[in-house]
Structures are given as structure tokens and as C-alpha cells.
Amino acid sequence: MSNSGTNLDLETALRGAEARYAAANPASRAAFEAAQAHMPGGNTRSVLYYPPFPLTLTGGEGCHVTDADGHRYIDTISEQTAGLYGHSNPTIERAVIEALRHGIVLGGPTPREAELADLMCGRFPALEQVRFTNSGTEANLYAVCAARAVTGRPALLAFEGSYHGGVLSFGGYGAAMNAPFPAVLAPYNDPARTLELIEAHAGELAAVLLEPMVGSGGCIRADDEFVRALREATARHGIVLIFDEVMTSRLAPGGLHSVLGVQPDLLCLGKYLGGGLSFGAFGGRAEIMARFDPARPDAFGHAGTFNNNVLSMAAGIAGLRDVLTPEASLRINRDGDRLRARLNGLLAARGVPGTVTGYGSMMMIQLAEGTYLRPRDTARVPPAARALCQLEMIAQGIYVSRRNMFNLSLPMGDAEFDRIAGAFDAFLAEYGRVLG
Ligand SMILES: Cc1ncc(COP(=O)(O)O)c(C=O)c1O
Numbered sequence: 001m002s003n004s005g006t007n008l009d010l011e012t013a014l015r016g017a018e019a020r021y022a023a024a025n026p027a028s029r030a031a032f033e034a035a036q037a038h039m040p041g042g043n044t045r046s047v048l049y050y051p052p053f054p055l056t057l058t059g060g061e062g063c064h065v066t067d068a069d070g071h072r073y074i075d076t077i078s079e080q081t082a083g084l085y086g087h088s089n090p091t092i093e094r095a096v097i098e099a100l101r102h103g104i105v106l107g108g109p110t111p112r113e114a115e116l117a118d119l120m121c122g123r124f125p126a127l128e129q130v131r132f133t134n135s136g137t138e139a140n141l142y143a144v145c146a147a148r149a150v151t152g153r154p155a156l157l158a159f160e161g162s163y164h165g166g167v168l169s170f171g172g173y174g175a176a177m178n179a180p181f182p183a184v185l186a187p188y189n190d191p192a193r194t195l196e197l198i199e200a201h202a203g204e205l206a207a208v209l210l211e212p213m214v215g216s217g218g219c220i221r222a223d224d225e226f227v228r229a230l231r232e233a234t235a236r237h238g239i240v241l242i243f244d245e246v247m248t249s250r251l252a253p254g255g256l257h258s259v260l261g262v263q264p265d266l267l268c269l270g271k272y273l274g275g276g277l278s279f280g281a282f283g284g285r286a287e288i289m290a291r292f293d294p295a296r297p298d299a300f301g302h303a304g305t306f307n308n309n310v311l312s313m314a315a316g317i318a319g320l321r322d323v324l325t326p327e328a329s330l331r332i333n334r335d336g337d338r339l340r341a342r343l344n345g346l347l348a349a350r351g352v353p354g355t356v357t358g359y360g361s362m363m364m365i366q367l368a369e370g371t372y373l374r375p376r377d378t379a380r381v382p383p384a385a386r387a388l389c390q391l392e393m394i395a396q397g398i399y400v401s402r403r404n405m406f407n408l409s410l411p412m413g414d415a416e417f418d419r420i421a422g423a424f425d426a427f428l429a430e431y432g433r434v435l436g
Contacts, residue, residue, distance in 0.1 A: 161375025
């Protein structure tokens, strides 16, 4: 950062930061331009794009990543929560290498999927039975399809601004690519309006799909009263209550639902539970999941060449059994609470309007005043403020996403938290005036 208080306004400040970023990252720019030859926008995963061009990463180790220009960063993106274990956990690495040595496309059941299913059902109270998929998107699609099949109803109630996968996205990119389920959208954390909508559409609703803390939607937790109201209304109307804990299951040893004390009928999981490899899972009440028993004459089908791929199963087992013990889960979430309080303290001390929202090891910087009750509140933050925060944290060696979401990983410790807080404080000192 080298702006020295000369910023006149946010847009001017951002243009300066972009120019410095472009000058510092010529190899990333060249890689981005080369990637455009055969991929639209040089991209195969929309969230990874940000202007003027994204950093091209070449490696990772512990809680650090390295880019094409040779910069080394503390990684606060942590692969959008999937990188919980860090980039080179030796226990997971050993498990993957061991699995690789014995054949990776076996084409039959292996003991591994049953072991991972046991571990997960032992950990998450809502899981009586579980099935594996290749991504969180697929897990949510199967959960919604299961709800439609068991209820015989077509529609889904989801929450404005929530994200459940690229084809189940109710904010951000808009609905053009969404799976064509009839959807009723309700405001998050608004029990009165949501109950009205449930009552009005009860005859059509197969499922209510809730992320108990919206992750990409702003790191805003569902209120206890709101969740209890959803549980009560869905039970009364025979609607399947699905919790999407693809991100939030990392927030407590038993997932966020274990903290909320409310059991969904179905639970969707993904991200870190594959140990860093492709992964998803859906499960829940045995009464619903039993319909996937292929020996039943009325069985629901559930296919997927790689559902039980040995590498994801091996990495997932090693991670959950040997690395993310309940104590480790409590520790990383306590660290997250402390870091969030510290960043909030810096905002207050510098008099910069804003809040760091979140819970445990997931948080998001919101550079605008006011309370954050639902995803739409995050629209108060000027996009230029998010861009400036990202680029100026990157300039100080902290890898930050455009949405300014920070996810802790297990290798992070006090040294990293000090550097993150120091860089954020320097950013606020430099730009406090244009952010205010
Ligand atoms: C809450 C939530 N659900 C589902 C998904 C989709 O998971 P995947 O990217 O593995 O398809 C994501 C991904 O970010 C997510 O945050």
C-alpha cells in the first residue's frame, strides 16, 4: 500500500490500488490472458474472477499460498471453507498416497465409504443415514429432489440472497442458470413473513432449504427463534426441512445445527469433509434416506461414478477421524471468535463505519454501518470498498476474496492472526477517510 492519505474518494482510491496490483502481478495477468483462448473469461469457476484479473496460484503449504509472480500470502480464502485442513496436512497427504497406491477407479463398494459414513453419522446429530456425491451442489439437488419425491409436491422455499450451488442460487448471479424447481423466496431471519409464505404455499411446498448461517450471503447467522419457527411450521405441514451445512458444519463439532438445537429432516454437507478433494453428502432421517436402498422395489435412484471415489473417501476419513477432532473444531472456532472481535475493535478504534459479521471460523468484513440481519443488508457496502479492501490486503501479503470473507484454517495461529489484524489496521488507517 502506498497511497499516503492522498485519496480523494473511493473510486479514485480503487483505481490507484488496481494500477499497483496490475504492476505487481504481470505473470498472473499473462496467465489470465492465455487462459482466455479456450475458456470464456479465462475461467471455469465464476467466483474466482475479479477485475482487473485474478491472481494465478501455483502452490500452497500450511495456511499459505503462492502466486505466479512468486508472492507468498496468508490464505484467508481457505478454498471458500473447504481448505479447513490447510494445504499440506501430513495425515491427509499420507492417506491419499496410501489410497493412490492401491488403485483409484475400482468400480465397486470399498470399506472406505462405510467408514466415512459411520464417522459422519457419529459426529452430526441430524444424520441417521448418508449418501455421498461429488459436490455440495449435487448434495442439495439430491436433497431437494428427495423432498419432492417423498412429498409429491413440486416447490422449494429458499431465502433471498442464499446460495446452495451454481444452479440453486438465490442472489448474486441471478436465476438464469437455476434448476427449474418452482421456488418461493422468503426474507432470511424474518419469521413472520416466512410463516405467512409457508401457510400460503403449504400445498405446493416439498422443502424449505436453509443455510443456518448464510456464508457467501454475508456470514449472517439465523436467529434461534427463526429456526424454531421454521421447524415447527414445516413439521405441521409435512414439508421437508433441509439444512445446507456445506459450509457451516465446520462451525461446531456437530455442525451448526447442534448449536441451534434444531434438527432438520435432511442435511447437506460438502467442502472440507472430503479432506480437500471433491466431495458432497446428503443425509438425515432414516425414514427418508431408506428410500435410497436399491434393494427396495420402490427405491429412489442415486447415481454418480465418483460418489465413492477412493481418494475423497480416504482424505475425508483421515481428516475427520484424525485431524478435526471435536477439540480441534472448538479451538479453530474460538480462534475465529477472537479474530472477529479483534477486527471489530480495529474498526471501532479507527472510527470506520462497519462490522465484521460471522460466527466461529467464518467471517465477512462489512464496510458500511448498520446491522446485518439478512443478505440484502450487505448491499449497503459499496462494491468499490470490497474491491479496495481485497486489493490492499493482497498488497500486504494477505490473500483475500472479493467478497471479503475470511475463513480460518487449522494451521493458522497467533502469528497469522497478528499479521491479518496488522494489515487490516494499516488498510483502515490509510483509507478510513474515504470509507467513512
Ligand atoms: C452453502 C453452500 N451450499 C452449496 C455449495 C455448493 O458446493 P459445491 O461448490 O461443492 O458444489 C456451496 C459452495 O460454496 C455453499 O457455500
